[in-house]
Amino acid sequence: MSQTAPGFTAEQQNYLIDILTRLNLNQAFHVGEGSASPEEVTVYGVPLEDLAKEEVAKHNMHPLDMWHMVETWEAEGHQASGLDNFLLRHLGFFDVRPAQEGYMMRMRCPGNIIRGDQMKLMGEIARDHAGGYSHVTTRGSLQLREIMPGNVIPVIEKMQSVGLTSQGTGADSARNLTVSPIAGVDPLELVDLREQAARLSLRILRTRELQGIPRKFNISFDGAGCISCVSDTNDICFRAVEVPENDQGIEPGIWLRISLGGITGHKDFARHTGLACRPAEAVDVAEAMLRVFVEHGNRCNRGKARLKYLLDSKGVDWFCKTAQEKLNAQGRGVVFANLPEGVEAPRKPVDRQAHIGVHKQSGGLNYVGVALELGHMSAHQMCELGRIAMVHGSNDMRLTVWQNPLILGVPDDAVGRVQEELAAIGLSEEANAFAAGAVACTGKWACKLALAYTKADARAIVQHLQSKYALDTPINIHLTGCPNSCAQHYIGDIGLVGTTAPGGGEGYNVFLGGGSDTDQGLARPLCGPVPSGTVIDILDHVVGRYVAERSPKQTFLEFTRGLGDEALKGLVPQEFATAC
DSSP states (O other): OOOOOTTOOHHHHHHHHHHHHHTTOGGGSOOOTTOOOOOOOEETTEEGGGSOHHHHHHHHSOGGGOHHHHHHHHHHTOOOOHHHHHHHHTTTEEEOTTTSSSEEEEOBOGGGEEEHHHHHHHHHHHHHHSSSEEEEOTTSOEEEEEEOTTSHHHHHHHHHHTTOBOTTSSSSSBOOOEEOTTTTTOTTOSOOOHHHHHHHHHHHHTOGGGSSOSSOBOEEEEOOOSSOOOGGGSSEEEEEEEEOSOSSSOOOEEEEEEEEOOBGGGTBOOEEEEEEEOGGGHHHHHHHHHHHHHHHSOSSOGGGOSHHHHHHHHOHHHHHHHHHHHHHHHTSOOOOEEOOTTOSOOOOOOOTTTTSEEEEOTTSOEEEEOBOBTTEEEHHHHHHHHHHHHHHSOSEEEEOTTSOEEEEEEOGGGHHHHHHHHHHTTOBSOOOTTTTTOEEOOOTTTOTTOSSOHHHHHHHHHHHHHHHOOOSSOOOEEEESSTTOTTOGGGSSEEEEEEEOTTSSEEEEEEEOOBOGGGOBOOEEEEEEEEGGGHHHHHHHHHHHHHHHOOTTOOHHHHHHTSOHHHHHTTSOGGGGGGO
16 A cells, blocks of 8 residues: 555545646655656657747647636736737737737638628727727738737627637747639639638637647648739648640649748748649648648747748658658548649749739629738728728628738729729729838837838838839839748848847848749848938939849849849949948
C-alpha cells in the first residue's frame, strides 16, 4: 500500500495527483516512492519546457475554449493584453496599445466576398461600436478600430446575425482566404474558385486541430482572371491552368498548380512543386497540407515557425509526400498529379488597373471598382456603398488585396447613377496611375510594430507625384511599416519599408522593380535608411528620370529591371547618394 501524505486519504491523494498532472505540475512534487514516473507531456512531440511561451498559452487554454474569459473581461470592462490578447487575436481582436486605444478587429470574408447588406451592417457597427471608419486590408478584408472593452461581444453578435465572423483572422490562424476578385463574373477566368475558398474556410473554422496552428498561414485561389490576387505570395497557392491536348499523358482540362511557401517579407515567392490537383480536390489538398504543418511546424522558435522554414528544413518533396499520406488517410482517393512546367496554355494578361473603374463582367452587366484613399472608408461611406450595391447592383461586393471595394452586377443604365451616388459620398471610380496601385499598411499611426507613418507618407507621395506626372501605365507604390511587410514592399514597382533613420526618427529603406504573377520578382534596394521627409524628393527624381529616359510604352517595371545595380542606384539624387 502506498504511503500517503499526512492528513490526506488515498482517495484525496489520487485526486490531487490527477489535478497536478492536468496542470503539468506533477513533476514539481514527489508523491510516494513507489509511484510510477508520469508520462512526459508534449505538444506534437515537443516537451512543454521547450515550447515558445505562445505555444504554452495555447496548450493551457485553446483559443476555442476562452469564451467564458471573454464574457468576464467584457463585464468588467477589461482589455486583454500580453498572452491573453495573443489568445484573443485568434478570435479577431487585437490590442494595439500604445499606438491606439481599444481593439482593432479584423473581419473574415472567404473569397473576399461581402454582400451589400453585410457592408451596410459593418458600417453601422463601425459607427456604433468602433471609431467610425474601416480599412480594406491587403488580404481583401475589413479592419475596424477603436473598439472599446464592452463592445467586443456586441460586435461579434451583430456580425453573426448576417453570417460574418472575425474568428481566425489573427495570431496563429489560417487567415482570410483570397480568390481572384471578380471570380464567377470574370470574362477571362479559367475557373470560378469561390466555392473552394468558402468550403475550406468553413472546414478550418469547424476543425479544432486547425485552430491555433504553429504560426499564421495564408492560402489563395487564383482562377487566372484579369485582376491579380498575388497568389504567389501565399503559403499555399492554387493557380488555375488550362492543359491542352498533349503528348505527355496528362489529361487535358483545368488543373490547379500547387506552389508553397510564399512569404515575400522573407524574400520568398511560393515555390513550384511540379504537382497539381483538380479544382474539386483543392479543399482536401489544403487540409492535408495544413495538417502536415500543424504536426511538424516549429513550435519552439517563433521566428522560424512559418511554412517557409519547414520547407527549408525538410524539403518540398518531403512535405508533399507527407501531405499525400494525409490524403491517403482521408480515403477520398485524392492523388497529386505531376504537371511539368510549360505544358499549360499561356495565361491571359493581368490588367493592373482593372480593380478601379467601370468594367464589363460576364453576363452583360458591369462591375465598378471604387477608388479609396489607401483603403479608408468612413462608416457613412460603408453604409452607402452597401445600399448602392443593393439598389443598383446584385447585392454582391468584393474586396481586393489592392485595398478597394468592387460593386458587381450593375446594369448599363445604372452605371451613371452609381457614379453620381459615389460622388455624393466623396468617392469615385477613377484614380490616377499612382493612386490606383498605392498600398499601405496601418503604420505607426495605429500599429505598435511600425516604424513609420505609412498612410500619411503614402498620401503625400501620391499627391506630389500625381501633381507633376501624367502616366499612361501604373506605378504601384507599396509602403509597409516594419519588416513584417503587411503591404508587401518587395512586390511593388516602388517599395518602402519603415526603419529608423540615421540620427533617429522615422525613415525608410527604398526598393525598386518588384512584381508578382507574370511579372514575378523581388524589388532591388535603391537606398536607405533615409529620413521619411526625404522620400518624396528621391521618388520625384526617380520618376522624373523614368519619364525622361524611357522607351516608348516602356513600363516603370521594364525600365528599372533594365538597369544594372549601379545604374539603378544612379537614379538617386546626388545629395542622397551616400544612403545607397
